Amino acid sequence: MSDSLYDRRTLLKNALAGLAALPAAGLIREVHGAELPHLDPKDPQAVAMSYTHDASTVDPKKEPTFKPGAHCANCLHIQGQDGEEWRGCNIFPGKLVHADGWCKVWVAKPG
Ligand code: SF4
Missing domain, CATH: 4.10.490.10 (High potential iron-sulphur protein)
Structure with a gap:
């Protein structure tokens, strides 16, 4: 596997993980009610x-x-x-x- 392919896969995986975390972050903000x-x-x-x-x-x-x-x-x-x-x-x-x-x-x- 070339370095650039690996980098793209890692980047994509991290981006998807970040997107998956967004609803959870919203839920935490709502539960605490700070905003x-x-x-x-x-x-x-x-x-x-x-x-x-x-x-x-x-x-x-x-x-x-x-x-x-x-x-x-x-x-x-x-x-x-x-x-x-x-x-x-x-x-x-x-x-x-x-x-x-x-x-x-x-x-x-x-x-
Ligand atoms: S507004 Fe106050 S009294 Fe009404 S349901 Fe909510 S916590 Fe209870």
Whole structure:
């Protein structure tokens, strides 16, 4: 095998390996949430779910499913690490919700 053929094969193999790693890198970025935008409460999906950045502003008369003390940080759907202000949420993929936020899909995190 000539050196240039070997070089081309090595280059191609490395390029394919790099391409294969791209989705994994995107997934890691999404899980950690460092580069994801904050969910806009005016976003149509957020409005549909009555999302707010601040659970203390929820009017229980308008949102009868709201339970006192409920907020994103103690919701089953929250992602990321305890103590982080902005975290991923299973219901709003690709966006970050505020740890003190709330929406009508809230479900108590076990434990
Ligand atoms: S599903 Fe849970 S974590 Fe996600 S926005 Fe609603 S209350 Fe917050």
